[in-house]
Amino acid sequence: MILDLHTHSIKSDDGRAKVENYCKWIRKKEIPLDGFVLTEHRQYDSESDYRALEDEYNLLILKASEVETDYGHVLVFGVNEDLLHSFDFANIRLPIQTVLNASKENGAFAAPCHPGRKRVGLFSHYARSGPIADVHTVEVFNGGSIPGEDQLSVEQAAIYGYRGFGGSDSHVVSRIGYCATKFERDTITTVEDLVEELQSGSFSPISLKPEPKNTSIET
Amino acid sequence: MKVLSYDDVELGDDLPDESPDVSMSKVTAFCTAAKHVFERFVDHEAARKEGFPAAIVPGIMSQSLLLAMIHRWAPGCTVRKIDTVFRGSLLVDSNVTMSGAVTDTDDEARTAEVDLVITAEDGRTGVIGTAVVEFKD
Numbered sequence: 001m002i003l004d005l006h007t008h009s010i011k012s013d014d015g016r017a018k019v020e021n022y023c024k025w026i027r028k029k030e031i032p033l034d035g036f037v038l039t040e041h042r043q044y045d046s047e048s049d050y051r052a053l054e055d056e057y058n059l060l061i062l063k064a065s066e067v068e069t070d071y072g073h074v075l076v077f078g079v080n081e082d083l084l085h086s087f088d089f090a091n092i093r094l095p096i097q098t099v100l101n102a103s104k105e106n107g108a109f110a111a112p113c114h115p116g117r118k119r120v121g122l123f124s125h126y127a128r129s130g131p132i133a134d135v136h137t138v139e140v141f142n143g144g145s146i147p148g149e150d151q152l153s154v155e156q157a158a159i160y161g162y163r164g165f166g167g168s169d170s171h172v173v174s175r176i177g178y179c180a181t182k183f184e185r186d187t188i189t190t191v192e193d194l195v196e197e198l199q200s201g202s203f204s205p206i207s208l209k210p211e212p213k214n215t216s217i218e219t
Numbered sequence: 220m221k222v223l224s225y226d227d228v229e230l231g232d233d234l235p236d237e238s239p240d241v242s243m244s245k246v247t248a249f250c251t252a253a254k255h256v257f258e259r260f261v262d263h264e265a266a267r268k269e270g271f272p273a274a275i276v277p278g279i280m281s282q283s284l285l286l287a288m289i290h291r292w293a294p295g296c297t298v299r300k301i302d303t304v305f306r307g308s309l310l311v312d313s314n315v316t317m318s319g320a321v322t323d324t325d326d327e328a329r330t331a332e333v334d335l336v337i338t339a340e341d342g343r344t345g346v347i348g349t350a351v352v353e354f355k356d
Contacts, residue, residue, distance in 0.1 A: 014304045016349045021322045021332070028231040146342035171304070172347050173322040174334040216236040216316060219287070 001186040004036040006167020012041040021173045023057035031177040035060025042090045044079040062191045069096040071125040078108035078195040100134040109198045113139040116152035123156045140164030141205040143178030166205030178209045222293040225329040225354035234292045234319030239284045249280045274311035281346045285335045296352045303348035313340040329354045
């Protein structure tokens with residue numbers, strides 16, 4: 001089962017993608033995704049209900065969060081009421097240890113995203129402040145990475161013994177599925193299933209980025 | 220391929236990529252015409268003093284370049300709405316690439332929703348956005 005674990009919709013302040021348009025795009029472009037996870041910035045969208053879209057397009061649509069910590073951005077899967085009361089999701093300087101601990105205590109799964117990126121990536125903070133003991137999984141393929149960033153993520157993840165997953169980090173419709181995660185299990189239907197599979201480590205990152213087009217008009 | 224009517228538009232279509240000229244002379248000409256002259260746009264050294272790696276392309280110019288791209292793709296269309304997010308600096312005198320794709324269509328309104336992206340020379344996404352394009356025919 002292939003899921004894009006890192007996407008943003010118009011619910012994020014810098015997102016410009018409507019969720020239904022993601023679904024239409026996936027089907028029209030025949031992108032081999034079975035679903036995607038909406039990881040809105042600094043919040044958990046508890047209001048939106050995408051079940052009708054799931055049924056119409058035969059896609060799994062789950063919700064999660066991307067929070068900001070003193071060690072860069074972190075994706076949190078399996079957000080629940082208890083976790084929402086554990087820390088302020090809107091805080092842009094959350095201590096990463098707080099996020100990791102609270103996620104673990106409340107049955108969620110936290111993993112740093114785009115760790116190879118300057119300033120907002122985990123490994124740039126490691127270089128300055130040293131490693132964090134409770135990190136176990138990171139996003140090694142990110143659809144918004146520039147050349148070299150994912151390579152750094154893969155190399156550093158190997159050094160620290162971290163598992164790696166992939167996500168597009170799409171903010172517009174046409175970027176969904178650039179990177180994704182292939183799970184061994186093919187019956188993930190809920191966010192609890194997803195957390196269980198992430199905890200099991202039975203997954204691998206994949207890149208589905210289209211080949212660069214050769215034609216570009218100079219204007 | 221140019222799009223001359225709504226019937227030519229299909230969800231999933233790509234707009235032709237473009238590499239706009241963001242040289243200092245072009246950016247200076249734009250800023251002058253738009254009465255939007257600030258040192259960070261027209262002087263590399265002054266921009267560096269403000270903490271930028273070099274002079275940066277003004278946001279209104281990026282948006283204008285995207286609009287021009289839409290009109291080259293679909294001459295005669297009307298851009299009903301354009302909404303851009305500036306995620307990173309685009310540097311003057313660098314090579315940038317613009318791309319677009321049709322992400323939705325509305326047969327009744329005869330409009331298409333279009334994704335817009337400008338990518339900086341180092342591969343970083345500088346600008347993203349969407350536009351709603353209306354066709355008369």
